[in-house]
Amino acid sequence: MLVNKSLDIPYQQLPFDGQFNVAQLGMFRNELTDQPHRHDHFQIIWFTKGKGRHMVDFVWYDVEDNMIFLLRPGQVHQLDCEREGYFLSFTEQFYFTNKHDKETLYDFTTLFDNWHGYGPISVGSSTTASLQGLVDLMSREKNYAPNCSRGIVKHYLNAFLLLTEREKKRNITETMMPLTHDARVVHLRRLLEQHYHCEHQVAFYANAFALTPKRLNEITKDGTGRTVTELLHDRIVLESKRNLAFSHKSVKEICYELGFEDPAYFSRFFKNNTGISPQDFRDMMFK
Known part of the structure; x- marks a missing residue:
């Protein structure tokens, strides 16, 4: 640990x-x-x-x-x-x-x-x-x-x-299996890094490319093997882990900083993506 x-x-x-x-x-x-x-x-x-x-x-x-x-x-x-x-x-x-x-x-x-x-x-x-x-x-x-x-x-x-x-x-x-290199995927990664804490809808990122969410998901899937939502959720979970492990912020504070309005929903989101609750993850890190 x-x-x-x-x-x-x-x-x-x-x-x-x-x-x-x-x-x-x-x-x-x-x-x-x-x-x-x-x-x-x-x-x-x-x-x-x-x-x-x-x-x-x-x-x-x-x-x-x-x-x-x-x-x-x-x-x-x-x-x-x-x-x-x-x-x-x-x-x-x-x-x-x-x-x-x-x-x-x-x-x-x-x-x-x-x-x-x-x-x-x-x-x-x-x-x-x-x-x-x-x-x-x-x-x-x-x-x-x-x-x-x-x-x-x-x-x-x-x-x-x-x-x-x-x-x-x-x-x-x-x-790795062959994946398509598309400069839009690199740009998407940067957009996710800039906005993951406040923009959780695929439509926001698709609008930046003047594409439909479906088309952006196709491009992202071809380039990374993952959808926009999966990449976005990965980034949110990573930042959640960083804050839970290495800050004094409460779960509620982390929830709001990452763009969630309901701490209970954030806890479900975290557990669905990691298999463990935010508090249990924090406790596990300091056993």
């Missing part, structure tokens, strides 16, 4: 100074690293060697050698493993400093949009040396004080992200 005696889950700030960091996993340990915590920035964890498990948003994943986990701001995670490798952390402001960057640099947010569902990325042997070389280059440039170039680091990071995306696509091709 997850244990967090403080109840309020902390946000772990960027290590060291600045909006970018790269370091070996073994060098970054404190009282939070092996406890459930979350970050207010993007993070890439590359296990060059690993044995054990890694929890991301209440789901445990087995850790293997040459495996990458991508974490968005706000995702809860916990390490329970032997590990060697690297972590890279950066803010969106670091990567996109101006409009020109938006137009010329890779939009990494698509890489972190898990429109196929969340999962670690296994890195092929042919890509390992390239990623290692880029990590070495980023580390060398970052430590080239006081003459470190943000632009050089960003371009090394850009190359790292592109290689990671290619590995992610290879993983999906090898391990």
